[in-house]
Amino acid sequence: MFNKILVANRGEIALRVIRAAREMGVKSVAVHSTADSDAMHVRMADESVCIGPPSSQQSYLSIPAIIAACEITGAEAIHPGYGFLSENAGFVQVIEDHGLTFIGPTAEHIRIMGDKITAKDTMKKLGVPCVPGSEGGVATLDEAKKLGAEIGYPVIIKATAGGGGKGMKVAQTAKDMERAFQTARAEGKSNFGNDEVYIEKYLTTPRHIEIQVFGDGKGRAVHLGERDCSLQRRHQKVFEEAPGPAISAEERARIGKVCADAMADISYIGAGTIEFLYENGEFYFIEMNTRLQVEHPVTEGIFGVDLVREQIRVASGLPMEFTQENLKINGHAIEVRLNAEKLPNFRPSPGRISQYHAPGGLGVRMDSALYDGYSIPPYYDSLIGKLIVHGRDRPEALARLGRALGELIIDGVDTTIPLFRALLEEEAVQTGAYNIHWLEHWLETNLGEA
The missing domain is CATH 3.30.470.20 (ATP-grasp fold, B domain)
Incomplete structure (x- = not known):
């Protein structure tokens, strides 16, 4: 069992992990931005380390700062909570490269399931039922229109790297396809740096x-x-x-x-x-x-x-x-x-x-x-x-x-x-x-x- 773990998150989920660790006799390290100096998870942890200014990019999403906090405190493992870096395969790889343990799945599994197309293909091979749709990414509007006709409207266009409801647009009819296709691609590009999309049948009352x-x-x-x-x-x-x-x-x-x-x-x-x-x-x-x-x-x-x-x-x-x-x-x-x-x-x-x-x-x-x-x-x-x-x-x-x-x-x-x-x-x-x-x-x- 670990002696000390670092919680790479904030708020109620950080507190949730700290409570579990305490019951197990495992010491906890809280990381926080300057905006969270008085946060409850900081007060409840055995140790705390300030890792940057209020911006998430400069604190809770700063991988070097989190690794440095582990080295300073001697934490052996990192629990990511949810959100922030919890599904970042690169983060997991860096943790492993530093001889630390990620409390979660492997970097490979995060990569597979983080890409919606790869995840769907993997699940199909594993016997998990999937929504009818494109076999992979859809690159052009003409291809999207052809698929829409084959699948049957309504369809939903989703950003491959999407999440949290972003990069998802419904085309109720063929007339809606151009707007939905272009909007989903644009949202995927602006939010995730990837404009690839795929198409699935849109279920009406699921x-x-x-x-x-x-x-x-x-x-x-x-x-x-x-x-x-x-x-x-x-x-x-x-x-x-x-x-x-x-x-x-x-x-x-x-x-x-x-x-x-x-x-x-x-x-x-x-x-x-x-x-x-x-x-x-x-x-x-x-x-x-x-x-x-x-x-x-x-x-x-x-x-x-x-x-x-x-x-x-x-x-x-x-x-x-x-x-x-x-x-x-x-x-x-x-x-x-x-x-x-x-x-x-x-x-x-x-x-x-x-x-x-x-x-x-x-x-x-x-x-x-x-x-x-x-x-x-x-x-x-x-x-x-x-x-x-x-x-x-x-x-x-x-x-x-x-x-x-x-x-x-x-x-x-x-x-x-x-x-x-x-x-x-x-x-x-x-x-x-x-x-x-x-x-x-x-x-x-x-x-x-x-």
Whole structure:
């Protein structure tokens, strides 16, 4: 087991990793920008190192600064959290070149799954069902139009190196293809430095279902069921639950085994999430995230496991603590993402927290790095916390979520708390009868925001 690890992240996820390390008797090192000197993850870690000014490029994305922090403190391994450098294969290679351990998958697996076309081709070969679409990149508009006619409209054009909803455009008909094709390429170029795109069939009313997988890097892998992440705004998840309200036990076992077998075949190590669109009883692979997900707590809630603890254990060379046979679902869990944003337009709302009170009680978990008097800096993502609830079944979890939202106090900045209070009143949310387009339609109707 490691003696000391460095957490190359900030906010609630950095604090999450630090907590797991402390319970394991492993010392932690926090890195931070000058804007985060008073952040909770800095206060809670055993050691901290300032790695640069507020700009992410000069701090949390500075590989030399992070490696130097390891050398200064004697940290043996790096946990990347999510975002920032968590899926940067070059970062992993540099870590290994310096004799350190990356708490996550190999650089090769990150490269394979980071390129959407290569990932899709790999998954097809591993027997994972995929969305009908182009076999590779689409270089010209004429080729795009021909594929659109063959696949059948609507289609979606996606940047090969895309992510976070950027570089994705829908062509409802052949007339829309030129605009969608050129826009997706331009967004791919400006956001990721790569204008290559590919084309897939656009499913009209799918759900977003993702399978949590975990591998030991030695040919053994398991799945930990699915999460339904269909409530999204501009391709960004805001509400996640497990198990999915539309997935049967038989479907879960079937697609879970396909995913676990695929990860075993490539000797995947650590946590990963295989994401699908689900429609009419069929699963279609869209991408794999080779890291811990923001919504991992709902999986931890229904299985009673600590995924971060397991990441650290496996990276240190220890065997996985669980097998497929002893992973049993217990109850239902829901997570809502709390952002410092002003409704109805979701504009970032940084500022000073004048009062903070976290909800508590049975089955309530609040993952946040907030505290009274904390100033949310304007330089980073607006996510300020995650409220997770667990109940014996879905109705109890929904009731518990409503109660917890009523107890939660975050004063001084605008937040998305009112959005979730309103959503809990909606029949579609109460029954689970929603798809990936439902929330945007609801926002347009109720808030005038699409």
